[in-house]
Amino acid sequence: MTARRIVAFLVGLAAAVSVPAAAASAQPAAPAQLGATDLALLNGVRLAGLWEMPAGQMAAERGSQERVRQVGAQIAAEHAELDQLVVDAANKLGVQLPTEPNAEQQKWLDEMRGASSNREFDRIFVDRLRAAHGKIFPVIGAVRSGTRNDIVRQLAQDSNRFVLNHLTLLESTGLVRYAELPPALLPADQPKIDSLQEAALARTAAGSGFNPMVIWIVVLTAAVLGIGGTWRLFRPR
Numbered sequence: 001m002t003a004r005r006i007v008a009f010l011v012g013l014a015a016a017v018s019v020p021a022a023a024a025s026a027q028p029a030a031p032a033q034l035g036a037t038d039l040a041l042l043n044g045v046r047l048a049g050l051w052e053m054p055a056g057q058m059a060a061e062r063g064s065q066e067r068v069r070q071v072g073a074q075i076a077a078e079h080a081e082l083d084q085l086v087v088d089a090a091n092k093l094g095v096q097l098p099t100e101p102n103a104e105q106q107k108w109l110d111e112m113r114g115a116s117s118n119r120e121f122d123r124i125f126v127d128r129l130r131a132a133h134g135k136i137f138p139v140i141g142a143v144r145s146g147t148r149n150d151i152v153r154q155l156a157q158d159s160n161r162f163v164l165n166h167l168t169l170l171e172s173t174g175l176v177r178y179a180e181l182p183p184a185l186l187p188a189d190q191p192k193i194d195s196l197q198e199a200a201l202a203r204t205a206a207g208s209g210f211n212p213m214v215i216w217i218v219v220l221t222a223a224v225l226g227i228g229g230t231w232r233l234f235r236p237r
Contacts, residue, residue: 034093038152041143042090044136045159046097049083051105052076052129055112059125064118068125071169075129082162089155108132126175133167134181 034042052075059072090097101109108128115121140163144156170176 037143045086049079051101053079062118062121064122067173068122085158089151092151126170126173130170130176133163137163
C-alpha cells in the first residue's frame with residue numbers, strides 16, 4: 001500500500017469514528033432531577049389552568065354581577081399566560097404535564113354548568129376558585145423557598161404573583177364565605193399558637209413577680225379602708 005493510500009485510509013477511518021460521536025452529542029439532554037414538590041408545583045399549576053381558564057370564561061359570560069364577569073375574564077386571561085409559562089418550564093425540564101382537568105376539577109366545572117341561575121353560578125364560581133387558590137398558595141411558597149432548580153424557582157415566583165392576585169380578585173366580589181374556608185395550618189415542626197400564647201403568659205407572670213390573688217386582696221383592703229374612713233368622717237357626733 002502506497003503512502004497516499006495509507007493517508008486516505010486513515011482519514012476515512014477518523015471520519016467514520018467521529019460520526020457516531022457527533023450523533024451521540026446531538027441527543028437531547030436527560031430530564032433534570034426534580035424533587036416531589038417540584039413536580040407537584042408543575043402539575044398543580046398546569047391542572048389549575050386547565051379548569052380555571054374555562055371557569056373564568058364561563059364567569060365572563062354567565063356572571064350575574066358585573067364584578068364577577070370582570071374577575072372571570074381576568075382570571076381566564078392570566079391563567080392562559082401562566083399556562084404558557086408552566087408548559088415552557090416543563091419542556092426545558094423534560095417533564096410531561098397533564099392534558100385535561102382531574103376528576104374533581106371536572107366535577108367543579110360540571111357544577112358551574114349545571115347552576116340553576118346566574119346568581120347561583122356566581123356563588124359556585126367564587127367558592128370553588130377561592131378554595132382551590134387557597135390550597136395551592138402554600139405549595140408555591142414551599143417550593144419557592146426550598147427548590148434547588150432554577151427553572152422551578154422562577155416558575156414558583158411567577159405563580160405566586162398570579163395566584164396572590166387571583167385571591168384578591170375573587171375576594172373583591174364580596175362573595176367569599178371566609179367562615180367556611182379551611183383553617184390555616186402551621187408546618188409540623190412549628191409550635192401551636194396556643195402553646196406560644198401560654199408560654200408568653202407564663203413568662204409575663206414569672207417576670208412581674210405578682211400573684212393575681214395578691215392584687216385582688218390589695219384592692220379589697222383599700223376599698224374596706226376607704227369605706228371605714230368615710231363612715232368615721234360623716235358619722236353623727
